[in-house]
Amino acid sequence: MTGFAENFFNTEVIARSSHLLFIGLITTFKLVILSVIIAMILGLLLAVLRNANRRWLNPIIIAYTDILRSCPIIVLLMLIYYALPFINIKLPAIGAAIFAISINGSAYYAEIFRSGIEAVSRGQHEASRSLGLSYIQTMINVILPQAFRIVLPPLTTNTLELIKGSAVASTVALSDLLRQAMQAQSMTMNATPLVVALIVYLILLIPLVQLIHYFEDKSKAEA
Amino acid sequence: MDIAGIGHYFFNLDIIGKSMNLLLSGLLVTLQVAFFVILIGFSTGLILALLTTVRMKYVGKTLKILIRIYVDVLRASPYLVLLSLVYFGLPFAGINFSTFWATVITFSACLSAFIEENIRAGIEAVDSGQTEASRSLGLSAFQTMFNVVLPQALRISIPTLTNRTVAITKALSMASAIALPDLLKQARHAQGIFANPSPLIAAAAIYILLFFPFVRLIMFLEKRWRYDH
Amino acid sequence: MKKTLLVLMCFSLLLVFSCTQPKEAVEEEAPAENVVMEESAETQSTFSNEEHPIDQPLKLGFDMGFIPYHYFSESGEALGFGIEVSKEVAKRLGRPDIDIVDVNWSGIFSGMFAGQYEAILFSINITQERSEMMDFTEPFMASPQMLIAREADVAQYAAPNDLKGKKLAVSSGSVVDTWGIEASKKYDFEVVRYDKIDDAVMALLLKKIDVVGLNVSTADNFIKEKEGLGRAFTISMPADYALGYQAMGFATRKDDPFRYELEKVLEGMKMDGTLQKIMEPYFGKVSPEDYANIVFTGYGCPGIRAYEPEAFHKPIMP
Numbered sequence: 001m002t003g004f005a006e007n008f009f010n011t012e013v014i015a016r017s018s019h020l021l022f023i024g025l026i027t028t029f030k031l032v033i034l035s036v037i038i039a040m041i042l043g044l045l046l047a048v049l050r051n052a053n054r055r056w057l058n059p060i061i062i063a064y065t066d067i068l069r070s071c072p073i074i075v076l077l078m079l080i081y082y083a084l085p086f087i088n089i090k091l092p093a094i095g096a097a098i099f100a101i102s103i104n105g106s107a108y109y110a111e112i113f114r115s116g117i118e119a120v121s122r123g124q125h126e127a128s129r130s131l132g133l134s135y136i137q138t139m140i141n142v143i144l145p146q147a148f149r150i151v152l153p154p155l156t157t158n159t160l161e162l163i164k165g166s167a168v169a170s171t172v173a174l175s176d177l178l179r180q181a182m183q184a185q186s187m188t189m190n191a192t193p194l195v196v197a198l199i200v201y202l203i204l205l206i207p208l209v210q211l212i213h214y215f216e217d218k219s220k221a222e223a
Numbered sequence: 224m225d226i227a228g229i230g231h232y233f234f235n236l237d238i239i240g241k242s243m244n245l246l247l248s249g250l251l252v253t254l255q256v257a258f259f260v261i262l263i264g265f266s267t268g269l270i271l272a273l274l275t276t277v278r279m280k281y282v283g284k285t286l287k288i289l290i291r292i293y294v295d296v297l298r299a300s301p302y303l304v305l306l307s308l309v310y311f312g313l314p315f316a317g318i319n320f321s322t323f324w325a326t327v328i329t330f331s332a333c334l335s336a337f338i339e340e341n342i343r344a345g346i347e348a349v350d351s352g353q354t355e356a357s358r359s360l361g362l363s364a365f366q367t368m369f370n371v372v373l374p375q376a377l378r379i380s381i382p383t384l385t386n387r388t389v390a391i392t393k394a395l396s397m398a399s400a401i402a403l404p405d406l407l408k409q410a411r412h413a414q415g416i417f418a419n420p421s422p423l424i425a426a427a428a429i430y431i432l433l434f435f436p437f438v439r440l441i442m443f444l445e446k447r448w449r450y451d452h
Numbered sequence: 453m454k455k456t457l458l459v460l461m462c463f464s465l466l467l468v469f470s471c472t473q474p475k476e477a478v479e480e481e482a483p484a485e486n487v488v489m490e491e492s493a494e495t496q497s498t499f500s501n502e503e504h505p506i507d508q509p510l511k512l513g514f515d516m517g518f519i520p521y522h523y524f525s526e527s528g529e530a531l532g533f534g535i536e537v538s539k540e541v542a543k544r545l546g547r548p549d550i551d552i553v554d555v556n557w558s559g560i561f562s563g564m565f566a567g568q569y570e571a572i573l574f575s576i577n578i579t580q581e582r583s584e585m586m587d588f589t590e591p592f593m594a595s596p597q598m599l600i601a602r603e604a605d606v607a608q609y610a611a612p613n614d615l616k617g618k619k620l621a622v623s624s625g626s627v628v629d630t631w632g633i634e635a636s637k638k639y640d641f642e643v644v645r646y647d648k649i650d651d652a653v654m655a656l657l658l659k660k661i662d663v664v665g666l667n668v669s670t671a672d673n674f675i676k677e678k679e680g681l682g683r684a685f686t687i688s689m690p691a692d693y694a695l696g697y698q699a700m701g702f703a704t705r706k707d708d709p710f711r712y713e714l715e716k717v718l719e720g721m722k723m724d725g726t727l728q729k730i731m732e733p734y735f736g737k738v739s740p741e742d743y744a745n746i747v748f749t750g751y752g753c754p755g756i757r758a759y760e761p762e763a764f765h766k767p768i769m770p
Contacts, residue, residue, distance in 0.1 A: 007315035019527055070434035072393040075407060075427045082420045082562040090567055093553075160298070161390065167301040171400050171556070171647065178304050182311070183517070186650045187526055189657070189678070191312035198304050205299035216344060232565055311651075314658035321660070322644070402621075402646045402655075412645055415558035415625020416633075418585035420565075
């Protein structure tokens with residue numbers, strides 16, 4: 001049993017690698033927070049535009065969401081990191097990672113918000129229009145708040161998936177938590193850094209999982 | 224960079240041709256892993272869901288709590304971190320998996336956690352009146368579950384199940400980071416050898432072609448489900 | 453001894469007079485004359501263009517973790533032979549510092565083509581295949597490749613034949629990887645490709661694979677740092693050019709005039725002994741036949757694409 005603790009929960013190793021892991025944590029934080037925010041805003045925008053039903057815009061949005069949801073995040077990341085500079089958009093590793101995770105996430109959020117908006121009855125929309133509110137005002141003050149509440153469960157699930165997927169950034173040599181943990185492991189020949197990385201993620205994400213359970217229980221109670 | 228440059232570097236048909244063999248062998252590995260992950264993940268998830276919902280004497284409360292912990296932890300773990308731990312970490316405990324099986328085990332476990340949640344939610348969504356009615360008709364708990372409740376539960380969960388399964392299959396490409404010779408890995412390998420990113424572009428195209436029908440299928444299923452309710 | 457060597461090198465460089473420089477490069481036009489270059493050599497480069505701005509740090513791609521060439525210490529500091537040389541190169545180019553972009557080897561070339569960094573100085577083996585996609589400077593260091601195994605198993609690996617049925621780990625995209633593609637079919641073994649050589653060595657220690665193929669100096673370092681490893685055998689690979697064995701050089705994008713500046717600085721560092729001085733603590737005394745002591749005329753590597761033997765020029769030496 002001591003062998004197990006030594007190899008997986010070694011406090012000395014944690015002390016030696018704390019500097020590395022801390023850098024990784026900060027990078028992961030930046031990556032995750034920015035990606036989620038950008039993805040949500042973008043997704044919301046796309047859903048609202050889709051709802052506006054402009055004939056020429058719809059196919060573009062549909063193509064965007066379809067292609068991005070069909071492409072694995074890691075493949076997208078590689079493409080963005082190596083391809084985009086050719087049209088003069090040179091992103092550093094963190095920029096490429098944020099960009100990739102955001103647009104991938106936005107495609108999913110767009111679909112979620114769209115179903116939420118459509119679930120809000122047409123009557124609401126017509127009523128507010130007849131009261132003199134513009135399309136934008138209707139959206140912001142009437143439709144979206146209701147849509148948001150409806151889609152909160154899938155929204156949380158999707159955000160969880162987004163954050164879990166962000167670890168792929170380590171493959172383009174971004175010094176995120178996973179990569180730093182791998183480096184620390186290589187230096188110390190000990191699995192503790194990886195365990196620490198997993199635990200950190202669990203601390204951050206289990207609350208989100210609990211939130212999802214809460215929504216499920218709530219919807220069950222309402223049914 | 225000009226158009227000719229872009230063509231030479233990204234759509235270099237000569238290099239794509241040379242790497243096609245590599246890419247297709249990678250695709251084969253991806254499909255093999257996906258097959259096992261779906262098979263093992265789905266059956267494990269189903270069994271766990273049944274264990275959690277069934278009200279039988281010998282299925283104790285502790286088991287249900289353990290399953291709940293298993294599901295929550297796996298739901299909250301990033302795939303790549305778990306994968307690295309299984310592949311590079313477990314050997315320290317004497318357990319050594321090949322890249323293939325490390326990938327299969329990790330992703331099956333993650334999928335099973337999703338499946339458990341979804342099927343359980345589906346089972347619980349089935350009207351309890353159904354269960355009572357079947358029991359009063361003399362059906363055993365076993366028969367009730369398998370002939371009445373489960374079919375309905377599965378029908379409800381199908382859109383989400385398909386969604387999750389496709390998501391996991393897409394996530395499989397992460398295993399290229401632990402040297403699994405899947406499609407992405409072979410593409411990156413070809414990229415390194417030929418010093419040209421065209422194979423990567425080709426791989427992305429193959430992925431999109433592969434998953435696009437499923438994305439559409441999911442949308443279709445979700446629409447139908449929404450219509451039913 | 454060093455002085456004689458220096459003089460010998462001077463003469464081996466033939467006539468030293470400048471020719472017309474590439475268009476976007478140095479503003480000054482040096483006069484064409486036969487002079488002993490030590491006096492008339494440029495002391496610092498003044499080359500600057502959009503892709504290589506002289507007031508910005510020199511952006512370079514490295515696959516960090518390749519001891520002793522380029523790796524991070526536990527405190528996150530960038531160390532290694534390659535790092536030290538690169539800093540000196542940056543100084544002689546008139547750049548304020550170096551900017552390290554850490555990339556996995558399998559993607560390092562694509563990153564350069566994409567403009568993520570200006571050049572790759574370490575640790576590239578010059579090959580004909582690679583030269584189709586990028587430009588190389590002259591070689592500066594030999595880099596034979598070898599196999600290492602766990603200490604207990606070293607005895608069983610004496611030649612490629614012994615690899616039958618075994619697993620060889622390589623860094624994806626390295627020269628050993630290329631060798632492995634053909635050799636694995638010929639000698640019937642499996643090649644496992646990791647993104648980082650670190651991961652490959654870790655897999656070796658964890659008994660996930662049987663042997664690792666890598667550069668000799670890096671191999672020796674791993675053997676020194678990590679317990680339980682030993683040398684198996686050196687890989688004999690066909691030399692791509694007339695000189696006989698594998699060597700490293702600097703790489704730039706195709707037709708990038710920056711290559712000329714890098715070459716001038718490299719030659720200067722060879723001639724005034726700086727390169728050898730930096731090499732010594734890492735690799736021991738540099739033998740006279742080493743590429744570090746040979747300056748080639750013109751630009752580029754003999755026998756490889758983009759070799760310009762007639763382009764005589766002055767090296768850059770402070």
